[in-house]
Amino acid sequence: MAASSLARVLPFGRRDADRPIPLPSSEPTEVLIRRVRSGENFARDALMRRFLPLLRQWAHGRLPRAARDLHETEDLVQLALMRALRQIDHFESEGPGSFLAYLRQILLNQVRDEVRRLMRRPESTELDTEMADSDLPSPVEQLVGHERLRAYEAALASLPKRQQGLVVMRLEFGMSYPEIASEVGSSPDAVRVMVARALVQLAGALKPHQA
Amino acid sequence: MTGDKHDLERIATGIADDAALDWRLLARLDGESADAGEGLRELSQLAQVFRGLQIRPERTGHPRVQFRFANLDVLEKIGEGAQGEVWRAYDSMLDQEVALKLRRVDCDALSHQFLAEGRRLAKLRHPNIVSVYGAAAEDGRVGLWTELVRGRSLAELLQQDGVFAAADVVQVGIELCRGLAAVHRLGLTHGDVKAENVLRDVSGRIVLADFGAAREFERDPGFATVSGTRQYLAPEILAGDNAVPASDQYALAVLLYRLLTGVYPYSGEDLDELRRQQLAQAYKPLRELRPYLPRALARAIERGLASDPNRRHAGVLVFLAALEASLRPWRPQALHWAALAATLFVAFVAFVGMLWRAMPVAEFKLDSHFYRDAGGQRERLGDGAPIALGDKLRLEVAAAQPTWVYVFNDDGSPEPTVLYPLPGVTPGNPLKPGTRWQLPGHDGVTGLSWQVDSEAERETFVVIASSTPLDLVETRIAQWQRAVTPETALVSRGVGRLAPVSSAASAEGTNLAGLWQRLGCDTATAVLRCERFVFPHSHR
Numbered sequence: 189m190a191a192s193s194l195a196r197v198l199p200f201g202r203r204d205a206d207r208p209i210p211l212p213s214s215e216p217t218e219v220l221i222r223r224v225r226s227g228e229n230f231a232r233d234a235l236m237r238r239f240l241p242l243l244r245q246w247a248h249g250r251l252p253r254a255a256r257d258l259h260e261t262e263d264l265v266q267l268a269l270m271r272a273l274r275q276i277d278h279f280e281s282e283g284p285g286s287f288l289a290y291l292r293q294i295l296l297n298q299v300r301d302e303v304r305r306l307m308r309r310p311e312s313t314e315l316d317t318e319m320a321d322s323d324l325p326s327p328v329e330q331l332v333g334h335e336r337l338r339a340y341e342a343a344l345a346s347l348p349k350r351q352q353g354l355v356v357m358r359l360e361f362g363m364s365y366p367e368i369a370s371e372v373g374s375s376p377d378a379v380r381v382m383v384a385r386a387l388v389q390l391a392g393a394l395k396p397h398q399a
Numbered sequence: 400m401t402g403d404k405h406d407l408e409r410i411a412t413g414i415a416d417d418a419a420l421d422w423r424l425l426a427r428l429d430g431e432s433a434d435a436g437e438g439l440r441e442l443s444q445l446a447q448v449f450r451g452l453q454i455r456p457e458r459t460g461h462p463r464v465q466f467r468f469a470n471l472d473v474l475e476k477i478g479e480g481a482q483g484e485v486w487r488a489y490d491s492m493l494d495q496e497v498a499l500k501l502r503r504v505d506c507d508a509l510s511h512q513f514l515a516e517g518r519r520l521a522k523l524r525h526p527n528i529v530s531v532y533g534a535a536a537e538d539g540r541v542g543l544w545t546e547l548v549r550g551r552s553l554a555e556l557l558q559q560d561g562v563f564a565a566a567d568v569v570q571v572g573i574e575l576c577r578g579l580a581a582v583h584r585l586g587l588t589h590g591d592v593k594a595e596n597v598l599r600d601v602s603g604r605i606v607l608a609d610f611g612a613a614r615e616f617e618r619d620p621g622f623a624t625v626s627g628t629r630q631y632l633a634p635e636i637l638a639g640d641n642a643v644p645a646s647d648q649y650a651l652a653v654l655l656y657r658l659l660t661g662v663y664p665y666s667g668e669d670l671d672e673l674r675r676q677q678l679a680q681a682y683k684p685l686r687e688l689r690p691y692l693p694r695a696l697a698r699a700i701e702r703g704l705a706s707d708p709n710r711r712h713a714g715v716l717v718f719l720a721a722l723e724a725s726l727r728p729w730r731p732q733a734l735h736w737a738a739l740a741a742t743l744f745v746a747f748v749a750f751v752g753m754l755w756r757a758m759p760v761a762e763f764k765l766d767s768h769f770y771r772d773a774g775g776q777r778e779r780l781g782d783g784a785p786i787a788l789g790d791k792l793r794l795e796v797a798a799a800q801p802t803w804v805y806v807f808n809d810d811g812s813p814e815p816t817v818l819y820p821l822p823g824v825t826p827g828n829p830l831k832p833g834t835r836w837q838l839p840g841h842d843g844v845t846g847l848s849w850q851v852d853s854e855a856e857r858e859t860f861v862v863i864a865s866s867t868p869l870d871l872v873e874t875r876i877a878q879w880q881r882a883v884t885p886e887t888a889l890v891s892r893g894v895g896r897l898a899p900v901s902s903a904a905s906a907e908g909t910n911l912a913g914l915w916q917r918l919g920c921d922t923a924t925a926v927l928r929c930e931r932f933v934f935p936h937s938h939r
Contacts, residue, residue, distance in 0.1 A: 331530065336445070340442075359445070384411040384415055391441070391442055392434070
């Protein structure tokens with residue numbers, strides 16, 4: 189049962205809106221978190237299965253090429269997820285969806301540590317292209333530029349966790365409205381409105397890109 | 400307001416849905432909503448990048464790799480022109496498809512120059528400029544690869560949908576000014592702004608593409624290779640000078656003129672005729688071709704078309720300010736002050752301080768004077784010095800203690816223009832002692848000056864300096880400065896003679912006068928200095 193539900197989440201890409209909602213284990217994340225806290229290993233595995241593919245995909249764009257080429261993404265993501273679950277007592281839910289924002293933050297920190305580690309490693313210097321300024325830019329950084337990414341992160345961090353979760357799920361993880369709806373326990377239509385409002389909020393917090 | 404909120408949510412829903420950004424809706428927003436709208440525009444672009452990373456290219460679905468160039472899998476030719484070929488390619492480092500522009504070169508120096516410029520451009524990330532990811536030379540070819548923009552060029556849009564609405568033209572102009580400003584700050588010029596090179600992508604973003612390469616190569620073989628775009632060439636280029644930022648501004652003005660009317664300002668059949676027309680400035684005024692065009696918009700664009708680069712806007716950011724102001728009828732003064740002669744501030748304190756009741760006391764030491772840059776020379780402007788169109792003005796200030804300086808221009812509108820301090824421009828307050836500050840200052844890359852670029856009856860400048868921050872003034876600035884950005888602030892107005900006021904008559908707006916009174920400028924204390932200057936304009 190676990191294997192089949194896993195297979196349904198793995199192909200991660202542009203999703204059809206009408207595709208059936210594929211999250212493994214029908215139990216809401218909130219419930220699973222409670223169960224992990226009370227020591228149920230099944231719940232831990234279910235959460236891993238639920239979020240690993242999403243986070244792996246996400247990390248792919250956030251890690252510098254040096255790390256991705258070393259096939260470390262998988263380890264890194266798994267490690268971050270395990271760490272997050274181990275420290276789950278520190279997680280204070282601010283509503284459905286906030287867990288994913290929390291995971292993303294932990295993974296982001298892990299990615300930063302990884303980048304620092306790679307930069308200290310002497311053999312990585314040759315991987316640094318001559319285009320790069322000094323550090324190891326991730327694809328996202330290369331595509332939008334460091335400053336813009338930083339401004340986005342800062343604006344995102346200023347939103348309530350619940351809204352952060354909505355934005356991240358839709359824009360960064362590319363989840364469909366039905367998927368988000370099942371994650372936050374709502375309807376796809378309501379999610380669409382909530383995401384739009386979160387985006388307006390985020391836009392207000394985002395300093396206009398200075399010419 | 401609620402209408403705006405509704406609009407914002409509609410735009411946001413479009414972003415969330417991955418639909419095309421409704422940029423006409425965006426252009427309608429005003430005030431705070433306009434800021435949020437800018438944020439949404441940025442989010443829409445970020446969302447596209449995020450999505451691009453989510454969609455793993457189906458490698459099996461790709462056309463066969465034709466050849467490789469500098470670690471790129473080159474897939475298919477998507478364009479060909481006099482200046483080379485454009486290919487779609489896959490960059491495995493970025494896991495993205497890119498556009499690769501290839502040219503043959505047979506000269507080492509040229510390819511060297513090309514690579515150097517490519518590297519500089521690769522540092523530039525601006526939403527309105529196509530992102531350059533890399534440049535390389537291989538097998539006698541040079542290549543520059545950039546983001547692959549999915550959209551249509553303005554030339555195509557013009558051909559398919561006809562002339563643009565005024566609001567759309569303003570939006571295009573504003574975005575291109577922003578992009579060009581970023582290019583100019585790098586010490587580069589684009590050199591080939593034209594409708595064919597400006598794309599509107601599926602999110603509605605305006606992207607200036609195709610640069611660097613074109614410019615470096617065109618210089619070499621003369622005008623033969625740029626014959627298709629001669630209508631965009633500025634008079635100084637036809638005269639044989641190198642392209643300067645003002646030449647890009649000219650080309651942009653030609654582009655906007657064309658978007659509005661469907662024709663070029665000058666249609667000369669050959670370069671000689673074109674040059675004659677340019678020098679005579681014999682284009683049809685925009686309002687003859689489109690009578691209902693806002694006057695301010697026509698003026699802003701026509702200024703960019705001036706034959707003399709000095710008579711164009713002082714920079715693309717000034718152009719931007721004029722464009723922004725042109726569609727805001729409820730701020731009729733906007734364009735006026737946008738052309739504002741910045742100058743003044745504590746200027747002449749040393750000379751005219753004695754004319755004022757607010758005599759500086761010994762411990763509050765401040766030295767400042769006003770000068771202009773003319774032909775590479777720095778000329779101090781004394782009392783009564785005439786100022787002319789095109790003059791670039793600066794102010795030098797030195798203080799013996801940390802000093803908070805506030806400068807305003809009162810052009811008769813209810814809200815005076817804040818000239819200093821300016822957001823994004825250094826030095827900010829307080830000015831540190833021990834240094835001679837050149838104001839308006841520095842935007843992080845370029846030293847700024849104010850250029851006299853229009854005429855008015857007179858100008859009134861108010862300068863307030865204090866050894867402590869003045870909360871009251873800061874609060875007012877926050878109110879008045881709403882519309883002032885570094886972009887709109889780098890502008891100047893004023894032609895005439897510089898003269899300290901000697902009459903008590905005040906033409907200041909009530910707010911500024913009120914501030915003057917509340918600060919107690921007329922009975923200024925030892926730590927406060929207030930100055931006011933009136934410059935009558937002479938009409939020639």
